[in-house]
Amino acid sequence: MSSAEIDAAAELADFFRFNVAYAQEIYNKQPTLHAQGNFGRIEWRPLEGFVYAISPFNFTAIGGNLVSAPAVIGNPSPSSVYPSYLVYKILLEAGLPPDVIQFVTSNAELITRTVYDHKGFAALHFTGLSDVFKHLYGKAAEGVVKGKYRDFPRIVSKTSGKNFHLVHKSADIGNAIKHTIRAAFEYSGQKYSACSRIYIPESKAERFLSKIKKELEQVKVGYREDFRNFLGPVIQGIAAIIDAANKDEKLERVIGGTYSGSEGCFIDPSVYITKDINHHLSNQEIFSPVLLAYVYRDKEFEQLLSTINK
Numbered sequence: 001m002s003s004a005e006i007d008a009a010a011e012l013a014d015f016f017r018f019n020v021a022y023a024q025e026i027y028n029k030q031p032t033l034h035a036q037g038n039f040g041r042i043e044w045r046p047l048e049g050f051v052y053a054i055s056p057f058n059f060t061a062i063g064g065n066l067v068s069a070p071a072v073i074g075n076p077s078p079s080s081v082y083p084s085y086l087v088y089k090i091l092l093e094a095g096l097p098p099d100v101i102q103f104v105t106s107n108a109e110l111i112t113r114t115v116y117d118h119k120g121f122a123a124l125h126f127t128g129l130s131d132v133f134k135h136l137y138g139k140a141a142e143g144v145v146k147g148k149y150r151d152f153p154r155i156v157s158k159t160s161g162k163n164f165h166l167v168h169k170s171a172d173i174g175n176a177i178k179h180t181i182r183a184a185f186e187y188s189g190q191k192y193s194a195c196s197r198i199y200i201p202e203s204k205a206e207r208f209l210s211k212i213k214k215e216l217e218q219v220k221v222g223y224r225e226d227f228r229n230f231l232g233p234v235i236q237g238i239a240a241i242i243d244a245a246n247k248d249e250k251l252e253r254v255i256g257g258t259y260s261g262s263e264g265c266f267i268d269p270s271v272y273i274t275k276d277i278n279h280h281l282s283n284q285e286i287f288s289p290v291l292l293a294y295v296y297r298d299k300e301f302e303q304l305l306s307t308i309n310k
Contacts, residue, residue, distance in 0.1 A: 008061070011061040012060070012061040012064045012065070012087065015061060015062075015064060015065035015068065016064070016065075016068055019065070019068050019069045022069075026044060027044055029042065030042055047122035047123055047151070047154065048120075048122060048150050048151050049118075049119075049120035049121055049122025049123070049149070049150055049151065049153075050102075050118075050120055050121065050122060050123075051122060051123040051124070051125055052112075052115045052121065052123070052124050052125070053066040053067045053125040053126075054066070054124070054125070054126045054127070054128060054136075055067075055084060055127060056127045056128050057235065058187075058190040058191060058287060059127075059191070060083035060084060060086075060087060062127050063083070063084040063087055064084075064087040064091075066125045066126075066127060067088075067101045067125075068091075069125065081105050084103070085103060085105075088101065088103040112136070112139075116139050116140065116143055116148075117148070119148065119149055119150050120149075120150060121140075121143070121148075121149055121153055122149070122150070122151060122153055122154065123153055123154040123155070123156070124136060124140060124153060124154070124155045124156070124157070125156050125157075126155075126156070126157040126158070126159075127157070127158045127159075128159065128160070129159065129160055129285055130159040130160055130285065131285075133157050133159050137155060137157075140153050140155060160192045160285045161192045161193065162196060162197065162282070162283060162285065163183070163192075163193055163194060163195050163196060163197075164195060164196070164197040164198060164199065164308070165179075165180050165183065165195050165197075165198040165199070166198075166199045166304075166305075166308070167198065167199065167200050167201060167204065167208065168201065168301065169201040169203050169204060169298045169301070171204070173204055173207055173208055173211065174211070176208070177208060177211055177212045177215060180195060180198060180212065180291070181212065181215060181216065181219075181269075183195035184196065184198075184269075184289065184291045185216075185219065185230065185231060185269045185289045185291075186230075188231045188232050188233070188234050188267070188288065188289050189234075189286075189287060189288045189289040189290065190234060190235075190287045190288065191287070194287070195291065196281075196286070196290065196291060196292065197281075197282050197291070197292045197293075197294070198291060198292070198293050198294070199293075199294050199295075199296055199304060199308070200293055200294070200295050200296070201295075201296060201297075201298045201301070202295055202296065202297050202298055203298050205295040209254055209271070209273070209293065212254075212255075212271065213254055213255045213271070216255050216256070216269045216271070217255065219231065219269050221260075221266050221267075221268055221269075222266065231266070231267070231268075231269060231289055232266075233265055233266055234265050234266070234267050234287070234288050234289070235265065235287070238259075238265060238267055238286060238287070238288040238290075239259050239261060239265055239267070241284075241286050241288065241290070242257055242258075242259055242267060242270065242288075242290070245257060245270075245272055245281070245290070250274055250275070250276050250279055251272040251273070251274055251279070251281075251292075252272065252273040252274075253270070253271075253272055254271040254272065254273060254293070255268075255269065255270065255271050256268045256269050256270025256271060256289075256290075257270050257272070258270075267288050267289050267290070268289070269289045269291075270289060270290045270291070271290075271291045271292075271293060272290070272291070272292055272293065273292075273293045273294070273295065274292060274293070274294055275294075275295075277294055277307060279292065282294075
């Protein structure tokens with residue numbers, strides 16, 4: 001599957017190649033000198049401290065990327081622990097010196113608190129939720145104000161998104177449904193690029209929703225050792241979001257809203273309709289197979305564009 005390829009060895013190999021190529025590009029950047037007899041050169045040196053790399057739970061390849069980029073440029077230093085550990089072991093077997101990258105597992109708050117209290121904290125390399133990043137950014141600023149660090153910590157981040165499909169009245173509904181199912185429910189919705197909200201014209205809404213329900217009724221959920229299963233397990237916290245959605249009077253359930261937690265957390269593909277374009281699920285990052293639908297009047301398409309783009 002295309003989504004699995006993002007989290008495969010091929011993608012991690014690409015990250016390693018990109019990081020080496022960009023490192024070479026940085027090192028090759030030198031000042032242009034026009035005065036005869038003069039010589040100048042920029043020497044790139046590492047940060048005076050360590051880089052704190054926080055990887056997301058949903059992509060093993062990103063864990064390898066976040067630690068490799070600082071290492072290549074000269075900066076030693078409850079989630080997907082085992083896959084990240086395997087990447088770490090592979091790097092060591094490939095010849096990475098033992099102390100360049102430190103693989104640390106523990107309580108996330110404890111690690112972060114320890115790192116942020118250390119004078120040598122020099123950079124944060126982060127991929128994850130926007131709200132978490134805002135907190136980490138603020139904590140770093142507090143440390144700077146208090147004079148905790150040897151230098152000003154650099155911060156590099158990639159936070160999440162809230163992708164959507166916008167269906168026009170002229171759209172091929174069958175084709176739109178096919179691509180919406182793949183976009184919303186592949187990888188069990190556990191990716192930033194997952195389609196988690198959709199805007200449907202009123203003239204096509206009944207057809208779209210009835211057909212997507214029929215298609216999703218055939219989708220199988222379970223461990224991926226059985227290749228007939230389209231959705232696999234997700235993180236435990238999603239069940240609480242499903243429970244809240246089922247009790248929300250502003251939501252109408254089209255399909256799903258059910259899950260099994262006996263041998264892992266399996267969320268059935270779920271679609272809800274809301275009449276509130278600003279419903280909190282339109283912005284909440286949940287990384288799960290949940291699609292929120294909003295039906296708009298055909299004549300209000302242009303107005304809807306303005307609303308979405310705010």
